[in-house]
Amino acid sequence: MSASAGAAPADTFLTLARLTYVDDSPERRSDALALLAEQPDLARRDVFAAAALGDRDAVGEHLDRDPAVASAAGDDGWTPLMCLTYARVPQRDAYGTARLLLDAGADPDAGVLLGGDVPPFTALTGCFGEGEQGPGRQPRHPQGEALATLLLERGADPSDGQALYNRMFGRDDSHLRLLLAHGLGRGDGGTWRRRLGERQDPPGRMVALQVDWARDHGFTDRLTLLAAYGFGEGTPLDHPSPWHERVALPAVFAAATPAGVRGVAAEGAPLDVKHHGRTLLHHAAWIDDVELVEVLLELGADPGVLDDEHRATPLGWAAWAYAHRTAALLRPVTPEPLA
Structure with missing residues (x-):
C-alpha cells in the first residue's frame, strides 16, 4: 500500500x-x-x-x-x-x-x-x-x-523478537512480564521459526539478547525479572549479541537508571560523556523518560550539549521524537538557540 x-x-x-x-x-x-x-x-x-x-x-x-x-x-x-x-x-x-x-x-x-x-x-x-x-x-x-x-x-507465539527489540530501549518491563508468563523463551519457536528456519533466532537466544542489553545498560530490575524465569545467561562469546558493546560503556550509560546514575555520579563519573555521539540526557529525552531526565538535570547534566551527528540538544531530540513530557522539562533550561 x-x-x-x-x-x-x-x-x-x-x-x-x-x-x-x-x-x-x-x-x-x-x-x-x-x-x-x-x-x-x-x-x-x-x-x-x-x-x-x-x-x-x-x-x-x-x-x-x-x-x-x-x-x-x-x-x-x-x-x-x-x-x-x-x-x-x-x-x-x-x-x-x-x-x-x-x-x-x-x-x-x-x-x-x-x-x-x-x-x-x-x-x-x-x-x-x-x-x-x-x-x-x-x-x-x-x-x-x-x-x-x-x-x-489464542495461540500467538510469545517469543516475538521484534517486540522484544522495540521495547528494550526503555526501563518499563510490562511487556516482558506478560510474555514470560505465556512462555517467552520456551518451545521450538512456533510458526515463524518453522517458516524461516535458521534466519529466525530460537526462543532461548531471543531472551539471551535481552539479558545482554539489560546487563550492559544497568537495567537491574529487568535482570531480576529474567532470572526469576531461569534466564540468567546472555549470548555466548562465539555468537554474541549484535548490540553488545566491544568496549565498556561509559559509566553513566552502563548505569542508565535513576538510581544507577545517582550512584555513579556520587563516585565522580562524568554525566555529559558521549556514547555513539550523544549523551545519556539525549537518550533519556528521546525515550521520554521523565524520571531519568529529572535526575540527570538535578545532578548537573548539561542540557545545552549538542550531539555529534545532528548537532541538536537533548530538547531537540525530545522535540523530534514527540516526547512532550521530557521536552517540557528541558525547554526552560535549554540555552538558545535550539539546535
Missing part, C-alpha cells in the same frame, strides 16, 4: 493510520483522520480499514458477506488483525473487533517481513509498539496489553 495520490482511499488511509516503521509521526495519523472525514464510509467499503478503526459492526458485515476475509491479506501481506494492532487512530472497539476476527479464523501469528528482514513484525509486535523512532512517534497501542493477552491466549 502506498500513500501516493493514485492510491485507493482505503490504501492511503491505512498507510497513514498504522505504524509503518518507516516514517511514523502524529501528523500522519492526523492526515488519516482528515481523509476519513472526507470518506466516512471507508469502514463499510474495506475490511482492512474497518479493522484499523476497530469498527466491530463494520467488520461483522464484511464477515457475514465473506468469512474468509478474517484471514485475508492485502497486497502488502497485512491482515485485518494486523491493521487493527498497528493502527494508532481512535478505534471504536479494538478488543471486540480483534476477538471477532479471531473467532472467524484470523491467524494470531500473522506477520510480515518488512523489507524482507527478520524478525517478522507480527500482530503481537503491533500491540506493544515503540521502536527506534521512540515512543512518541511509535506509541504502544492504547489497549496493547489486553490485545496482546488475547492474541497469546
Whole structure:
C-alpha cells in the first residue's frame, strides 16, 4: 500500500493510520483522520480499514458477506488483525473487533517481513509498539496489553523478537512480564521459526539478547525479572549479541537508571560523556523518560550539549521524537538557540 495520490482511499488511509516503521509521526495519523472525514464510509467499503478503526459492526458485515476475509491479506501481506494492532487512530472497539476476527479464523501469528528482514513484525509486535523512532512517534497501542493477552491466549507465539527489540530501549518491563508468563523463551519457536528456519533466532537466544542489553545498560530490575524465569545467561562469546558493546560503556550509560546514575555520579563519573555521539540526557529525552531526565538535570547534566551527528540538544531530540513530557522539562533550561 502506498500513500501516493493514485492510491485507493482505503490504501492511503491505512498507510497513514498504522505504524509503518518507516516514517511514523502524529501528523500522519492526523492526515488519516482528515481523509476519513472526507470518506466516512471507508469502514463499510474495506475490511482492512474497518479493522484499523476497530469498527466491530463494520467488520461483522464484511464477515457475514465473506468469512474468509478474517484471514485475508492485502497486497502488502497485512491482515485485518494486523491493521487493527498497528493502527494508532481512535478505534471504536479494538478488543471486540480483534476477538471477532479471531473467532472467524484470523491467524494470531500473522506477520510480515518488512523489507524482507527478520524478525517478522507480527500482530503481537503491533500491540506493544515503540521502536527506534521512540515512543512518541511509535506509541504502544492504547489497549496493547489486553490485545496482546488475547492474541497469546489464542495461540500467538510469545517469543516475538521484534517486540522484544522495540521495547528494550526503555526501563518499563510490562511487556516482558506478560510474555514470560505465556512462555517467552520456551518451545521450538512456533510458526515463524518453522517458516524461516535458521534466519529466525530460537526462543532461548531471543531472551539471551535481552539479558545482554539489560546487563550492559544497568537495567537491574529487568535482570531480576529474567532470572526469576531461569534466564540468567546472555549470548555466548562465539555468537554474541549484535548490540553488545566491544568496549565498556561509559559509566553513566552502563548505569542508565535513576538510581544507577545517582550512584555513579556520587563516585565522580562524568554525566555529559558521549556514547555513539550523544549523551545519556539525549537518550533519556528521546525515550521520554521523565524520571531519568529529572535526575540527570538535578545532578548537573548539561542540557545545552549538542550531539555529534545532528548537532541538536537533548530538547531537540525530545522535540523530534514527540516526547512532550521530557521536552517540557528541558525547554526552560535549554540555552538558545535550539539546535
